[in-house]
Amino acid sequence: MRSIWRGAVSFGLVSIGVKLYSATEDKDIRFHQVHAADGGRVKYKRVCSIDGEEVEYRDIAKGYELPDGQVVILTDEDFDELPLSTRREIEVLQFVDQAEIDPIQFEKTYYLEPDGPATRPYVLLRDALENAGQVAITKIAIRQRESLAAMRVRDGILVLHTMRWPDEIRRPDFAFLDEDVSVRPQELQMAEALISSMSGAFDPTEFTDDYREAMTALLEAKQSGGDVQQPPEVPDDGAAVVDLMSALRRSVERARGGSAGADDAAAADDAAAEEKPAKKTPAKRAPAKKAAAAKAPAEKPAAKSPAAKKPTAAKKTTAAKTAATKSASADKPPAKRARRSA
Numbered sequence: 351m352r353s354i355w356r357g358a359v360s361f362g363l364v365s366i367g368v369k370l371y372s373a374t375e376d377k378d379i380r381f382h383q384v385h386a387a388d389g390g391r392v393k394y395k396r397v398c399s400i401d402g403e404e405v406e407y408r409d410i411a412k413g414y415e416l417p418d419g420q421v422v423i424l425t426d427e428d429f430d431e432l433p434l435s436t437r438r439e440i441e442v443l444q445f446v447d448q449a450e451i452d453p454i455q456f457e458k459t460y461y462l463e464p465d466g467p468a469t470r471p472y473v474l475l476r477d478a479l480e481n482a483g484q485v486a487i488t489k490i491a492i493r494q495r496e497s498l499a500a501m502r503v504r505d506g507i508l509v510l511h512t513m514r515w516p517d518e519i520r521r522p523d524f525a526f527l528d529e530d531v532s533v534r535p536q537e538l539q540m541a542e543a544l545i546s547s548m549s550g551a552f553d554p555t556e557f558t559d560d561y562r563e564a565m566t567a568l569l570e571a572k573q574s575g576g577d578v579q580q581p582p583e584v585p586d587d588g589a590a591v592v593d594l595m596s597a598l599r600r601s602v603e604r605a606r607g608g609s610a611g612a613d614d615a616a617a618a619d620d621a622a623a624e625e626k627p628a629k630k631t632p633a634k635r636a637p638a639k640k641a642a643a644a645k646a647p648a649e650k651p652a653a654k655s656p657a658a659k660k661p662t663a664a665k666k667t668t669a670a671k672t673a674a675t676k677s678a679s680a681d682k683p684p685a686k687r688a689r690r691s692a
Contacts, residue, residue: 355492356465357438359475359501359508366472367465368440370492373509374459379565389579429494437491440499440510445484451500455513462501462508472508479503 355370383392396405412429413421464472479486485502490510498513572578 351461353463355460355490357440358465358468359440359442359462359472359488361442361471361475361486364471364475366475367468368462368472368508369465370510371461371463372458373461377559377562379562379569384581389581391581432494434491434494434496440488440490440501442501443487443489445479445482445486447483448485448500448502451485451513454519455498456500457497457512457514460510460512462510476503476506476508479508 351371353369353371357368357370359366359368384390385392396407396410397403398405412424414424415421462472479501480503485500488499488501488510490497490499490512492512498515500511500513502509502511
């Protein structure tokens with residue numbers, strides 16, 4: 351077991367160091383919420399109701415809503431500053447008979463273990479309580495909540511039962527309590543006889559959780575019959591892709607600088623979103639040619655020969671064909687636009 355609280359029992363002028371452990375545990379069969387189609391886990395996100403943004407756990411505080419709708423926000427620092435004397439101390443207030451405590455007040459049970467050299471005063475308090483046949487009424491604060499508690503002896507261990515405050519116990523308000531309902535003596539006698547026939551010593555091991563056993567058998571039967579699903583590996587959500595694209599866009603802007611870089615990054619995003627990015631018009635190839643032409647002067651010029659100064663007839667013919675093609679392309683753009691709009 352792992353201790354959940356560490357402090358001291360204050361008994362008069364005696365302080366007994368103790369560790370607190372949960373004395374009970376749930377044995378319920380726990381289920382996850384899954385998608386019935388594929389068995390995938392259903393996840394929940396902490397989302398702010400105002401801006402719709404997901405909130406990190408470290409940014410969450412506790413809020414108390416006032417009657418007029420305003421919210422008082424408290425942080426962990428605010429709670430730490432509260433004067434809570436029982437934060438690390440179990441203060442013994444008085445000793446009473448256990449029969450005086452209504453079981454409806456009991457909330458949760460904990461074990462107390464002596465901490466280090468506190469074993470001798472721990473045993474002293476334990477034996478004194480057991481010999482007196484009484485329980486100690488105490489106060490303790492666990493997880494920033496102060497509670498009443500009853501401390502008694504069980505199997506040689508000090509056991510602490512946290513208790514509800516009196517104003518936390520609901521008062522029953524049922525209509526039949528005000529009605530005059532009578533039962534016949536014969537019926538009461540028969541009921542008392544039934545109670546007498548069913549009386550006996552209480553042994554909790556004689557009782558079982560039939561529902562949990564039936565659920566366990568059902569799960570084992572489905573597993574042995576192969577009625578199980580292996581959820582597929584869930585890929586990273588789209589948020590990571592968006593963050594990557596944003597990082598790439600910023601990198602392009604820094605590399606090229608200015609608004610031109612931003613325009614190029616936006617054009618790259620638009621091109622990625624197109625269904626057929628392979629189709630490019632000749633006009634889009636022009637920047638590449640210009641870039642190549644711009645890089646050409648930076649290269650070391652080759653030695654010029656006399657033959658290079660005078661273009662040959664074949665080169666003149668090629669140049670003439672290129673000029674004719676450009677002039678023809680200049681006349682054709684309106685027709686291409688018309689076909690696209692159609």
